[in-house]
Amino acid sequence: MGFLTSNKNIQILIFSVLAILSFSGLVSSPIALLLGLFFAILVGNPFENKVSKYISKLLQISIVGLGFGLHLDEALQVGQSGFLLTVGSIFSVLILGYFLGQLLNIERPLSYLISAGTAICGGSAIAAVSPIIKANTKQISLALAIVFSLNSVALFVYPSIGHWLMMSQQDFGMWCAIGIHDTSSVVGAASKYGDEALKTATTVKLARALWIIPVSILTMFIFKTKDSKIKIPWFIGFFIIAILLSTYFPIFEVVSPTVTEISKLGLNLTLFLIGSTLSLEALRSISIKPLFLAIFLWIFISIGSLILILN
Incomplete structure (x- = not known):
């Protein structure tokens, strides 16, 4: 292992092979994530700093591509059915996270980052509210490490429970x-379960992501930082445009299956890249109290939403 971690050419070769394998569709999304994680731990990622810059862009482009596989009536029906559950889950997690963070005596910015990441959309929510609450680099890194670690677990646990x-x-x-x-x-989890699950999950999650805007405004008042800028998730607008194009322009029906398939492969590659940035150092930096808060909130939202959905 010492030779591999010290030879950059070998690192680049292995990284390239695994990236191509993840994009090929020969492995599932959870396996792509594991490949990235094992690569980061056993070999070391020579592109760790550069890769982080492209993960969000690749994810956003892939999600926009998935929009071509949806029609407007499907999207509206799914969005309406998940609206009340979305609103209830977001604010219950934020409120519970606030009181539990105080009880555990966790730094207020860190507990808020974990709560917002759990309530809305993980890393995107953390990135949106962190400048508003003036979170420092350590707090942001810790929140991201915890959220991405639990995401990794969810990729395997959720499909198994669903089946x-x-x-x-x-x-x-x-x-x-x-x-x-x-x-x-x-x-990633929904695509492993099936195409209909993927359509529902993508639509509801992106509708959920729009709550970054009102939650960011609320955060400005809570932390009294009214001069902060709010980051709007622009790619959601392009996702909606893709749905409209596939609905009202028949010509897109020809290319939609291909675009959708490539987008799924792009998401596989995204998960590999995410895994490749999760080093042992990042995992070791996770402390007990913030981890307990994140796991408690995750179990709360997972079990609570499952009961409501099944009933």
């Missing part, structure tokens, strides 16, 4: 969108 409970495609997609933090893991 065990014999959940329908729509119910499982809804559960993924509510219970899993980050969009990449939501789509």
